[in-house]
Amino acid sequence: MQFQGTEDYVATDDLKMAVNAAVALERPLLVKGEPGTGKTELARQVSTALGLEMIEWHIKSTTKAQQGLYEYDAVSRLRDSQLGDARVNDVRNYIKKGKLWQAFTADKKVVLLIDEVDKADIEFPNDLLQELDKMAFHVYETDETISAKHRPIVIITSNNEKELPDAFLRRCFFHYIRFPDMDTLRKIVAVHHPGIKDALLTTALTQFYEIRETQGLKKKPSTSEVLDWLKLLLAEDLSPEDLKRDGANALPKLHGALLKNEQDVHLFERLAFLARGAR
Template sequence: MKFEGTAAYVATDDLKLAVNAAITLQRPLLVKGEPGTGKTMLAEQLAESFGTRLITWHIKFTTKAHQGLYEYDAVSRLRDSQLGVEGVHEVSNYIKKGKLWEAFETDERVILLIDEIDKADIEFPNDLLQELDRMEFFVYETGETIKARQRPIIVITSNNEKELPDAFLRRCFFHYIAFPDRETLQKIVDVHFPRIKSTLVSEALNIFFDVRSLPGLKKKPSTSELVDWLKLLMADDIGEAVLRERDPTKAIPPLAGALVKNEQDVQLLERLAFMSRRGNR
């Protein structure tokens, strides 16, 4: 199985090499990078490329590792036993399968996405070491061992919110998705908007990179936000001339709410516009 990218996903040569290396080594692919650089979409496009199913485990701050294996509902079983419900003696009726169990029991080789692992507690990755390494786990309530029928291709994403344990990192193949350069962004835009005017894209990219390069910016606009902004520019029929001839003394670019996502950065742009107006007097 070789990943060569898809028509809907522009993958760099480095990223394709990393994906294929992880598959060859049979190790999870740990992908880091700025939010909006296509980490989650990579797993979706892997499933598309290989014609297989994607199983997604979205990690939250409250997520525990055992939830990916299974959860035993002892409270419901106790209640049912008091009510005399039929089947209460069958423990498996009160076990909810997790995403890893779902991936392990399939006959096809699936893509398992563990999304934003750095959101969970610091011990979360360590709690999954054995399961991801040996591709099996033990169900204490039933006494059975669940083994993967087909080793899933595992993609783990992280936004670098916290450091991951060394023991966990040793078991992964790591790749950092650097922010795309101008040429790669042009290809990404062409995938989303094949009929967009090149002159509009050129002017939009000038403004986009200008905003990203501002010192003190709290949240730099991402690739997905550039795509949203271009979609709005096209919907409102704002041409390249408006962007090219934009008055630098105005606060922010048109429809920049798609690019700038907090009041601190809006105020930064407004201060820069104020300084530009004073300098032109």
């Protein structure tokens, strides 16, 4: 079971090696990188390439580890008991299976995505250590143990918003998705915009990397944002000459696809002002 990328996803050799190493070791693959570098999409493409079902668990700031196992609705059971509902005789009627339960009891091996683990409380990763290690957990209400029929391929993503516990890191195979270089980004663009002319692409990507390297930028535009920007350039039928910037207008064309906060827009406006003053 080897991941070699797909037609719709450009995976570097390092990334393919990381996926296959995690599968061989039967360890969760922890993927970090800037937002928009394809971490979540990686799990979907692994699922497609290996022909496996995918189960997605998107983490929020309020998510608790227990929700990934199961939730017991005691309130509904109490209400039903007051109404004389016969369902109260079986506690299983009030247990909601979580994503790990679904992955563990699937009839075939699945890909389990735990997306943006760093959004949750700092204790969240630690609370999943034993379950991810042993691939099993105990349901106290029914006194049963749920064990994985087939060990899922677990892919965990993080945007590096907070440090993850050492004990959690030790149990994972780690890979950092670096921002793609020009050649890799060209390959990614070719997948999404195969008909784009080379002159326009070269001018646009040169300008894009210049924007990313601008000192003082609060949020660097990501891979997904440059793809959106190129889509707009094609829709507007702009030429390489249309993209040229001068001192009077430092903002890129259709900059709303690349610059996502007012501080960065003001930064380019100040650069234009300074350039005009230097003339």
